[in-house]
Amino acid sequence: MIFKLDNNPYAPFPDVSLAETEPDGLLALGGDLSPERLMNAYRSGIFPWYGPDDPILWWSPDPRMVLYPEKLKISRSLRKRLARKEFQISFDRQFEAVIRACAEPRTTSPGTWLAEEMIQAYIECHRRALAHSVEVWQGEMLVGGLYGIAIGAVFFGESMFSRVSDASKCALVGLTQQLTAWGFELIDCQVYTSHLASLGAETIPRKRFSQALDQGCILPGRAESWANIPIFFPQTQL
Numbered sequence: 001m002i003f004k005l006d007n008n009p010y011a012p013f014p015d016v017s018l019a020e021t022e023p024d025g026l027l028a029l030g031g032d033l034s035p036e037r038l039m040n041a042y043r044s045g046i047f048p049w050y051g052p053d054d055p056i057l058w059w060s061p062d063p064r065m066v067l068y069p070e071k072l073k074i075s076r077s078l079r080k081r082l083a084r085k086e087f088q089i090s091f092d093r094q095f096e097a098v099i100r101a102c103a104e105p106r107t108t109s110p111g112t113w114l115a116e117e118m119i120q121a122y123i124e125c126h127r128r129a130l131a132h133s134v135e136v137w138q139g140e141m142l143v144g145g146l147y148g149i150a151i152g153a154v155f156f157g158e159s160m161f162s163r164v165s166d167a168s169k170c171a172l173v174g175l176t177q178q179l180t181a182w183g184f185e186l187i188d189c190q191v192y193t194s195h196l197a198s199l200g201a202e203t204i205p206r207k208r209f210s211q212a213l214d215q216g217c218i219l220p221g222r223a224e225s226w227a228n229i230p231i232f233f234p235q236t237q238l
Helices: 035-043 076-083 095-103 116-127 167-182 206-216
Strands: 003-005 026-030 057-059 064-067 088-091 131-138 141-151 154-162 186-190 202-204
Touching: 035 116, 035 141, 064 206, 076 167, 088 167, 095 116, 095 131, 095 141, 095 154, 116 131, 116 141, 131 167, 141 167, 154 167, 154 206, 167 186, 186 206
Parallel strands: 003 026, 154 186
Antiparallel strands: 026 057, 064 186, 064 202, 088 131, 131 141, 141 154
16 A cells, blocks of 8 residues: 655654555655655655656665665775775765766666755755765866765765766765764665675665664764865775
8 A cells, every 4th residue: 555645744654564565665655855754754764766757755665775884895996996095075065066966867777866856855954954965076076976864873875976986985985984983873775786785785674774763863963064074085994
């Protein structure tokens, strides 16, 4: 059964155990993309994803792809590249540029899953210091990055992009390095990709993921802009 959301952004979502198995994780449709609704969704292990001609669709797949910061894998080739200090990392300095780069068509998909209303919704979350970006610089050029939502000690990754080889991997290394320093417990990667698996991400049952959110989202986090973090070279070891 797919549930239809009402106009109250504070109303609880249906229990994620009721999500469809085909398509995997589809739980609800409708509602809006207000910051209140989005925070409600993420705390419940739910995220929006839909095409340009679809209503707003809400998902909670089983299993869930996650990265425990201490399990990040940096390949030998990536370590060598990081050691050359080709890339620098910043936070929250070019959020809109990052999310629009993530929305650009890719060779594997000519369209975009990021409708303008979604872009504007996350920009508003960024204004409220709920959504954050990681920027990867090669000199003065923005060559990669990622963005997501932070709640407590959990970072919910949404999308990443790369304009040069290894730039998105570098973004994840830089993010993980900073989150580790802050004591974050989990990075949500949503669904399986071989790219994320090569970096140490793994799938866990949805029930276990929900339990991790119950604990992690109430811990102290960094509920402010991250733009004051000095630009740094990502380390080859965390």
